[in-house]
Amino acid sequence: MKIAIYGGYGYQGRLVLAELARHDAEITLVGRNAARLAAVARGRETRTAAATDHDALVGAFRGANAVINCAGPFTPAGAAVARAAIAAGCHYIDTSGEQLHIKRIYETCSADAHRAGVIVTPAMTDGGVPGDLLARVLADRLGGGPLHEVLTGHSVTGGGGMSRGSMRSLLGTVDVVKSGGLAYEDGEWRTDARPRLASLAFPGRGPVPVSRFALPEVVSVPRHIRAGHVQGFVEADLAARFSGAVPDDAVDAFPEGPDADARQRQRWAVVVTATTPDGRRATGSAEGPDTYGTTAAIAAEGAFRLAGTPGVRAPAEVLPPAAFLDALAPHGITWRTS
Ligand SMILES: NC(=O)c1ccc[n+]([C@@H]2O[C@H](COP(=O)([O-])OP(=O)(O)OC[C@H]3O[C@@H](n4cnc5c(N)ncnc54)[C@H](OP(=O)(O)O)[C@@H]3O)[C@@H](O)[C@H]2O)c1
Numbered sequence: 001m002k003i004a005i006y007g008g009y010g011y012q013g014r015l016v017l018a019e020l021a022r023h024d025a026e027i028t029l030v031g032r033n034a035a036r037l038a039a040v041a042r043g044r045e046t047r048t049a050a051a052t053d054h055d056a057l058v059g060a061f062r063g064a065n066a067v068i069n070c071a072g073p074f075t076p077a078g079a080a081v082a083r084a085a086i087a088a089g090c091h092y093i094d095t096s097g098e099q100l101h102i103k104r105i106y107e108t109c110s111a112d113a114h115r116a117g118v119i120v121t122p123a124m125t126d127g128g129v130p131g132d133l134l135a136r137v138l139a140d141r142l143g144g145g146p147l148h149e150v151l152t153g154h155s156v157t158g159g160g161g162m163s164r165g166s167m168r169s170l171l172g173t174v175d176v177v178k179s180g181g182l183a184y185e186d187g188e189w190r191t192d193a194r195p196r197l198a199s200l201a202f203p204g205r206g207p208v209p210v211s212r213f214a215l216p217e218v219v220s221v222p223r224h225i226r227a228g229h230v231q232g233f234v235e236a237d238l239a240a241r242f243s244g245a246v247p248d249d250a251v252d253a254f255p256e257g258p259d260a261d262a263r264q265r266q267r268w269a270v271v272v273t274a275t276t277p278d279g280r281r282a283t284g285s286a287e288g289p290d291t292y293g294t295t296a297a298i299a300a301e302g303a304f305r306l307a308g309t310p311g312v313r314a315p316a317e318v319l320p321p322a323a324f325l326d327a328l329a330p331h332g333i334t335w336r337t338s
Helices: 011-021 034-041 054-061 074-087 099-108 110-116 128-141 164-172 174-178 217-224 236-241 248-253 260-265 291-305 321-327
Strands: 002-006 026-031 045-048 066-069 091-094 119-121 147-157 183-185 188-190 199-201 207-212 227-235 267-275 281-289 334-337
Touching (some): 002 054, 011 026, 011 291, 026 034, 026 054, 054 074, 066 074, 074 110, 074 119, 074 164, 110 119, 128 217, 128 281, 128 334, 147 217, 164 174, 207 236, 217 227, 260 281, 260 291, 291 321
Parallel strands (some): 026 045, 091 119
Antiparallel strands (some): 147 267, 183 227, 207 227, 267 281, 281 334
């Protein structure tokens, strides 16, 4: 299998590269900076192409089975990379967490991806994939019918903090983040939705106060589950810290990202609750170490396992939900439902 990584010399891109190197993959590194590409290539093929140069991107991706785009912030340039991957006849996945980008991909790329016979799945991350897959598992356990609500929450504890690139992504969409993000309310996308949760119990912890937050799976879940309400939450103090207190020009001074030891001390958890119109409820959770390492594992495994009907698809439409979550066990990831 031949895989092109766009933004492969960034922090997340290098983790994806290391993860893919463990698989039997032929890797092409693509990016806008030839010197930075050469610095991480170690004999692998490199191709230089700016996100603004469609023809160069198509040429760089041609021949690959799949493109993994790690070049965030995604809201300004991610759709152009997805369009080039489609034009080159490649499946496309990315490591975005930005709701506006994810929504744009769903709304603008589907017909072209379908015509080209390729699968496009944004938000192949530590949060976006477990959240979307758990929601599907719960919906099926509740009978597969329309749901009243799907509520999803993320928590991250322990060492490390965010990468510089994640900080830039957050600041680039700070208005939607400050609003609590997009929620799905009776068929409409709203930033002013009434929070349907005030607290949430994460694995191994009692209930903690939560605030609405711009989570990626809020955008993907309504693609495959009929639900009246879909909302995302994080711990309230985390949401307060994410609300843009950092000035744009201070971000360059941030460390590139947590080192390997700090990543191992990190614990993430995703909790999803689904409720039927008659009040039956199911809850699922997934947890593990190392958010960025988990994203690399999910993107790499995802690129290999992607299968289904061409078009822009949610994770649960192109990955077998329970089997894919099980396949993450070697990365220290566990999951359960009740
Ligand atoms: N759960 C989640 O939501 C989640 C988890 C993991 C990662 N992510 C996302 O992954 C992204 C990458 O994070 P990171 O820490 O790897 O950032 P990073 O170290 O800054 O790397 C970003 C890479 O993208 C490239 N890039 C950025 N804008 C570009 C553009 N317009 N055209 C071409 N190349 C561009 C950069 O190239 P130059 O050096 O040439 O600028 C660099 O190679 C972020 O958006 C982050 O939020 C999200």
